[in-house]
Amino acid sequence: MGRVDHFPGFSAGYSVVMAPTPSQPMIADPAEPRILVFDSGLGGLSVLKELAAHLPHAAFTYVADDAGFPYGGKEERMLSRRVVNLMAELIEAHRPDLVVIACNTASTLVLPHLRARFAVPFVGTVPAIKPAAAQTRSRMISVLATPGTVRRDYTRALIDTYASHVQVALVGSTELARLAEAHLNGEKVADEAILAEIKPCFRQIRERRTDAVVLGCTHYPFLKSQFERLAPWPVNWIDPAPAIARRAAQLVGAVKRPPRKAAGKVVFTSGKTPTGALGIMLDGFRLAG
Numbered sequence: 001m002g003r004v005d006h007f008p009g010f011s012a013g014y015s016v017v018m019a020p021t022p023s024q025p026m027i028a029d030p031a032e033p034r035i036l037v038f039d040s041g042l043g044g045l046s047v048l049k050e051l052a053a054h055l056p057h058a059a060f061t062y063v064a065d066d067a068g069f070p071y072g073g074k075e076e077r078m079l080s081r082r083v084v085n086l087m088a089e090l091i092e093a094h095r096p097d098l099v100v101i102a103c104n105t106a107s108t109l110v111l112p113h114l115r116a117r118f119a120v121p122f123v124g125t126v127p128a129i130k131p132a133a134a135q136t137r138s139r140m141i142s143v144l145a146t147p148g149t150v151r152r153d154y155t156r157a158l159i160d161t162y163a164s165h166v167q168v169a170l171v172g173s174t175e176l177a178r179l180a181e182a183h184l185n186g187e188k189v190a191d192e193a194i195l196a197e198i199k200p201c202f203r204q205i206r207e208r209r210t211d212a213v214v215l216g217c218t219h220y221p222f223l224k225s226q227f228e229r230l231a232p233w234p235v236n237w238i239d240p241a242p243a244i245a246r247r248a249a250q251l252v253g254a255v256k257r258p259p260r261k262a263a264g265k266v267v268f269t270s271g272k273t274p275t276g277a278l279g280i281m282l283d284g285f286r287l288a289g
Contacts, residue, residue: 032260033252036096038063040071042184043177043219044102045285047125050245051100055252060264061094062287067269070177071105072146083110084117086269096120098251100244102218104145108152123248127155127216128240133163135236138211140167142201145216147172173197180219186277194223195230202232212236263288
């Protein structure tokens, strides 16, 4: 195994268990596939954007579990029960043809349980360690994620499998998902707060320095322009959303159809109705409450 350095929110002892990735069944390619996109908050909209580009004819329902946000620091058993039980209700209510778990924290913990319990196919979101390890020239990469994702055996297994030849810094951010959520709600987020969260990603050893940072939370791409502006030096910020959308398109089928005219649906588990800046932002994603 390559060297792994651990930063805030991580305990050094662990055992590596790679969760199985069963082959997912192709759905029946309906003219208007129903796709449910699930996240703890608004971060999964970064995945929805790519999904809509690949599958413009799909009928999307976006579910934000804002009543449970944030997921990153929650106890694993409690979070697992919450997501599985909530998914049962959502599948019953919306009858999706495909579910996309647009959350690294939930995917690395609950995805095998969801696939075992429900017949509907699932596409998960896991840190894009494989492409980062393939692209790095300095052989130094960082994984910027929630403390929960950083702690997961699944994340370690990805490092063992795909990044044994590089040095990996695991950076567990306790605040960045909250900052991104505030930004998406139209609030001003201080540069200093963002820089404090990303600074541990940038490491230099003699002439080598970090050249790739994996965005291990779907909230983070919404702060990418700030990351690029505040970074001590340029790096490749790796977003898994395009790969997730390609996988979803494989399961739905690559038949080209006219774009869907009707807006998608958005559901907040808190029951709130989006208004103001949030409502305007969701309009941009063609989502209605």
